[in-house]
Amino acid sequence: MSTPVIGVLALQGDVREHLVALAEADALARPVRRAEELAEVDALVIPGGESTTMSKLALLFGVMDPLRERVAAGMPVYGTCAGMIMLADKILGGRDDQETVGGIDMTVRRNAFGRQNESFESGIAFQGLDDAPVHGVFIRAPWVEGVGAGVEVLAELPAADGPESRIVAVRQGNLLATSFHPELTGDHRVHAYFVAMVEEHLAGK
């Protein structure tokens, strides 16, 4: 089987770190800013960044609709932080006019863990990566406030101030999303997990 080509949406955000992480997970990684470039990749990563900026630029430069079409057609997509917000069907704490790509039946709250002073890193158990906890870097991070029946919860973090926990990683079909940034840690297991999803998808086509 040929090596999957995975794009990183490069309108804004920590694109370079994702390109490095994907390459280390044995994918061919390349930046994607235009609809033509999107058409040439097997899968996409939506990086961390400012979701308002990303969403505006995606609309302005005609990437949003092609991206929605690809998602509807089953293209695997992995979103981190802002990317998680972009994959959410519903968002809270955003701007009223903020559009998302959607695709995952979940409600995501923007900046749910607080502002930068509350940003943190923490070990976190991730389903499917059972050998050791994943190291999560949470930066003005969102959390998932609710999920539909078809959504698999992959990681939860105990709440600082109560017994309930916060959902921070989910998967629905070919779509994967994390509140945190594995691309900032040098541990590329989450990216390898995504590359395996992409390979499985391409094999089944």
Added chain:
Amino acid sequence: MSTTPTTADQPQIGTARVKRGMAEQLKGGVIMDVVNAEQAKIAEDAGAVAVMALERVPADIRKDGGVARMSDPNMIEEIIEAVSIPVMAKSRIGHFVEAQVLQSLGVDYIDESEVLTPADEVNHSDKWAFTTPFVCGATNLGEALRRIAEGAAMIRSKGEAGTGNVVEAVRHLRQIKNEIAKLRGFDNNELYAAAKELRAPYELVKEVAELGKLPVVLFSAGGVATPADAALMRQLGAEGVFVGSGIFKSGDPAKRAAAIVKATTFFDDPKIIADASRNLGEAMVGINCDTLPETERYANRGW
């Protein structure tokens, strides 16, 4: 140097990775100076990745003269309330109490800035002492590394703020890039002397020589006034741009702000930059830097 723990099963705030990682999320974006909530909303609407809250933009600080200080906490809080994107604010160089105040207000980044009147002519603030990350200006690699040694989690070129003239920002960014390129060619024996020359810690000099870049995000600031200016700084290697007076001192701020955002993302596509540059109305007037007296050059502040 780094405060990042090797095994952090318990949540840790304020680590180097969390501070530097925040700047990574701003890459490819534009950070805009704003003086009130209304301007902050215009900036957010235009696609800014963050806003810098300050009382007067640098062009007005230049015009008005006098001592420029940290902004009124009320004004900073109004801006924090008004937008969902990160909010930065400036403290004077070495004024660590202003920085403490800004941290307590919950700003997302502190700019220890030469645009304000320095409070200490020898020392900068110890930035490791804060949970809130800092960005600092630099004119060359040694200065950038001294700021990083003090705990800065992001560096920007100083340029010459409030002039609308990009020449100094170009000079500083080229200087930093050239000095990094030079380090790449050095062998281990030469790095000790290079550190002495740069007046920077050896460990950081060695790290830069290995990485071929700063260990933190590098933006450009000081004099960007047009979409082409922003794209120029990106092509020269800046990972994003700060725009100060250039937006709200121009004829049509909303349009110019959106145009600079587009040109920053598509910095290598002249057609898009051309389209973004059409009909923007008047740019800020601008000042020729070679007629600026040494005492009025903000870039000379910082040590």
